[in-house]
Amino acid sequence: MGNWKLNPVTLAEAKALTHILNDKIQDINDLLEVVIAPSFLHLSSVNDIKNTHIKLMAQDVSIQDKESGAFTGDVSAAQLASMGVDYILVGHSERRQYQQENDQILIDKITAATNQGLQVVLCVGEDAQQRQQQQHQQTISQQLHNVLTQLPEIKQLTVAYEPVWAIGTGLTAEVADIQAMHLHIRQQITAIYPSYQHTSLLYGGSVKPENVAGIAACADVDGVLVGGASLKPEQFLDIVTSFR
Numbered sequence: 001m002g003n004w005k006l007n008p009v010t011l012a013e014a015k016a017l018t019h020i021l022n023d024k025i026q027d028i029n030d031l032l033e034v035v036i037a038p039s040f041l042h043l044s045s046v047n048d049i050k051n052t053h054i055k056l057m058a059q060d061v062s063i064q065d066k067e068s069g070a071f072t073g074d075v076s077a078a079q080l081a082s083m084g085v086d087y088i089l090v091g092h093s094e095r096r097q098y099q100q101e102n103d104q105i106l107i108d109k110i111t112a113a114t115n116q117g118l119q120v121v122l123c124v125g126e127d128a129q130q131r132q133q134q135q136h137q138q139t140i141s142q143q144l145h146n147v148l149t150q151l152p153e154i155k156q157l158t159v160a161y162e163p164v165w166a167i168g169t170g171l172t173a174e175v176a177d178i179q180a181m182h183l184h185i186r187q188q189i190t191a192i193y194p195s196y197q198h199t200s201l202l203y204g205g206s207v208k209p210e211n212v213a214g215i216a217a218c219a220d221v222d223g224v225l226v227g228g229a230s231l232k233p234e235q236f237l238d239i240v241t242s243f244r
């Protein structure tokens with residue numbers, strides 16, 4: 001999954017990026033999903049030109065569990081679903097940090113999204129201090145528990161483990177630590193709902209062509225959530241093909 005964040009500046013650049021991906025992502029393995037998450041402003045145009053092998057994710061959704069209404073500045077799950085969006089990203093550390101999104105906001109957004117049949121990618125991750133103090137597993141358990149126990153069983157849930165200290169920093173977690181955390185996450189979510197055993201678990205945080213092979217080889221890593229490298233089509237394609 002490519003998270004474009006607040007990039008690129010112009011629609012022309014977003015279209016150009018999509019055209020390059022279209023050319024390269026043609027005959028991918030049926031079991032592999034390639035998903036891109038442009039900004040809201042570019043979603044519609046990207047959707048019009050992307051090929052059918054590429055799925056679309058929105059980086060946010062209105063907290064309101066309403067299709068429409070007097071909610072200035074919001075974009076509803078129904079609007080996104082009607083436009084062909086497949087996934088909604090929830091709980092990214094940048095939104096937790098810059099928009100003060102708390103657990104209740106995540107619960108409400110997940111509810112709004114799933115009520116419209118959208119799939120949800122829930123991000124969790126510890127910060128540098130929590131990792132240094134060996135509180136990373138406890139932090140992640142708490143983040144999952146706070147949200148998942150407040151929701152009915154979600155059919156289409158994906159969880160992305162993104163250590164905050166590894167996002168956009170060039171630092172990546174050690175492969176052994178990634179596998180250990182993913183196993184921990186699988187155990188935690190299965191303890192909440194046994195049917196979550198096959199939930200896709202993604203790793204995110206400075207994933208690049210140079211480090212993706214070790215990450216992809218982890219038994220409990222099912223994919224990656226890529227920020228910076230998803231804006232460089234050659235790099236993104238190298239990452240995609242490492243999961244073939």
Ligand code: PGA
Nearest residue numbers: 167168205206226227228
């Ligand atoms: P990054 O971002 O790949 O630039 O570290 C990952 C993310 O925030 O999803």
